[in-house]
Amino acid sequence: MAKKNAFYAQSGGVTAVINASACGVIETCRKHRDRIGKVYAGRNGIIGALTEDLIDTSKESARAIAALRHTPGGAFGSCRYKLKSLEENRAEYERLIEVFEAHNIGYFFYNGGGDSADTCLKVSQLSEKMGYPIQAIHVPKTVDNDLPITDNCPGFGSVAKYIAVSTREATLDVASMAKTSTKVFVLEVMGRHAGWIAAAGGLASGEDMELPIVILFPEVRFDQDRFLAKVDAMVRKHGYCSVVVSEGLRWPDGHFVSDQGTRDAFGHAQLGGAAPVIAGMIKEGLGLKYHWAVADYLQRAARHIASKTDVEQAYAVGKAAVEMALAGKNSVMPAIVRKSSKPYRWTIGEAPLKKVANREKMMPKSFITRDGFGITAKCREYLEPLIRGEDYPPYRNGMPQYVRLKNVAVPKRLPAFELR
Numbered sequence: 001m002a003k004k005n006a007f008y009a010q011s012g013g014v015t016a017v018i019n020a021s022a023c024g025v026i027e028t029c030r031k032h033r034d035r036i037g038k039v040y041a042g043r044n045g046i047i048g049a050l051t052e053d054l055i056d057t058s059k060e061s062a063r064a065i066a067a068l069r070h071t072p073g074g075a076f077g078s079c080r081y082k083l084k085s086l087e088e089n090r091a092e093y094e095r096l097i098e099v100f101e102a103h104n105i106g107y108f109f110y111n112g113g114g115d116s117a118d119t120c121l122k123v124s125q126l127s128e129k130m131g132y133p134i135q136a137i138h139v140p141k142t143v144d145n146d147l148p149i150t151d152n153c154p155g156f157g158s159v160a161k162y163i164a165v166s167t168r169e170a171t172l173d174v175a176s177m178a179k180t181s182t183k184v185f186v187l188e189v190m191g192r193h194a195g196w197i198a199a200a201g202g203l204a205s206g207e208d209m210e211l212p213i214v215i216l217f218p219e220v221r222f223d224q225d226r227f228l229a230k231v232d233a234m235v236r237k238h239g240y241c242s243v244v245v246s247e248g249l250r251w252p253d254g255h256f257v258s259d260q261g262t263r264d265a266f267g268h269a270q271l272g273g274a275a276p277v278i279a280g281m282i283k284e285g286l287g288l289k290y291h292w293a294v295a296d297y298l299q300r301a302a303r304h305i306a307s308k309t310d311v312e313q314a315y316a317v318g319k320a321a322v323e324m325a326l327a328g329k330n331s332v333m334p335a336i337v338r339k340s341s342k343p344y345r346w347t348i349g350e351a352p353l354k355k356v357a358n359r360e361k362m363m364p365k366s367f368i369t370r371d372g373f374g375i376t377a378k379c380r381e382y383l384e385p386l387i388r389g390e391d392y393p394p395y396r397n398g399m400p401q402y403v404r405l406k407n408v409a410v411p412k413r414l415p416a417f418e419l420r
Helices: 018-030 046-050 062-070 090-102 114-130 156-177 196-204 224-238 274-286 296-301 308-326 377-387
Strands: 004-010 036-042 054-056 105-112 135-140 184-189 213-216 241-246 290-294 332-341 344-352
Touching (some): 018 062, 018 308, 036 046, 062 308, 090 114, 105 114, 114 135, 156 296, 184 196, 196 213, 196 241, 213 224, 224 241, 224 274, 308 332, 308 344
Parallel strands (some): 135 332, 184 241
16 A cells, blocks of 8 residues: 555644644654655644645654653644535635645544534545545544543643642632732633533642632523622631632523623634623622632643643544554544543543534533532542643753744645635
C-alpha cells in the first residue's frame, strides 16, 4: 500500500494540553514512517486546509515536537470556523477533499470539541461519496468537559485544577480581610451549558480545609432570592464566602445572565459578565463589600499548573487516534474509559462520531447538592482524580520554557479558495 500523508488541525478554544495531543499524533506518526508519510498541520485550524495553508511538521526537530507536550496554546493556530452543512455549502467540503488529494493526504486528525467532531464526520462521509478515501479520526478536546461517551475530555482536568486551586487561594485571601473589608469574592468561570468547570470550584473545600463556597451552575435555573439568602447565611456563619459562577448561568426564562446580545463564529451567544452581575446583586441585596474576577483565558492557558492526569490523557488520545487510523478505523474518536475511581484507573476506548457530533454531556443531577449550590460526594469522587498530579514545564530564570515551532509552509498546488 502506498504511503499517505496525514493532516492534523486544532479547533476552537485551545487548552493547556491540546499541544500534548498534537505531540501524541506527530510522534506516533513518526514511529510509523513505513505507513505514514509526512504530517501536515493546518495553519489556524480547518481554515488552513480550506486555503491550502499547510505546515510541514517534518521540518521540526524531535526535541521541538517533544516540547509540545509541556507547551500551552495552539502550536499551529486554531480557529472558530464552523463548516456549514453539506447541503448549504458543499463546495467547502469538496475543497477539503481537493486539498487532501493534491497533497496525498489519507489521514485526517481533527483536534477539538463537538463542532469539530461534526466536521470530522462530514468529511468522512463526503470522501466516501467522492471516491477519495480519508480516514477521519476526531481527537477530543474541550475545557467544558461536555463531549458524550468519553468519561472526561482532555483539557478539562487542567482547567478544573486551576479553578480549584484559585478558588481555595482567593477564599483564604478573603478570609484574612473579612473582618474589616471584603466579605465575598465572585469568580466567573467558563461553561456555556455544562457546569463541570464551576463544579471544580467545590474542590477548594475539602476534609483538609473546609471553606464556604457557593456554586452557580448553568444546569440550575438562577433564583436570586434563594442565592442571596445562601450568601447571607454563609457570611453570617463564617464571616465571608466565595461564589463560583458559570458564564452559562441562566435566569428562569432561559436567558443567560451574562448574554451580551452578540454571537461568536459558531452562532453561540457571546458570554462574559456574569461575575459583575452577581456581585452587583450582593451589593444591592446584602450591602456586602465584594471583589470579582473573570478567569477567562487564564484558566485554559495555565500549563504551569496542569494536571498530570490531563497531560497523560491528552497525549494518549493523540497517540490512539493514529493507532486507530492504522488499524483501518474511520469516523471514530478515542474515548477515555474510567475503570475505577479508587484507585483511579483508565484506558482508551472508541466512540463512533455519529454518537458524539452535536451532542452535549451535562452535569448529572446526582452531582449537584439538593439546594443547587454545591457538589456531592459522588461528584467529588469523579473530579478528584482528574486534577491529580503535577507535570511542571521546565523553568529558566523563573519563567516556564515553552516551544515556538518554525511552522514552515508547504508549497501550494491549487488555485486560491475564498472563504464564505
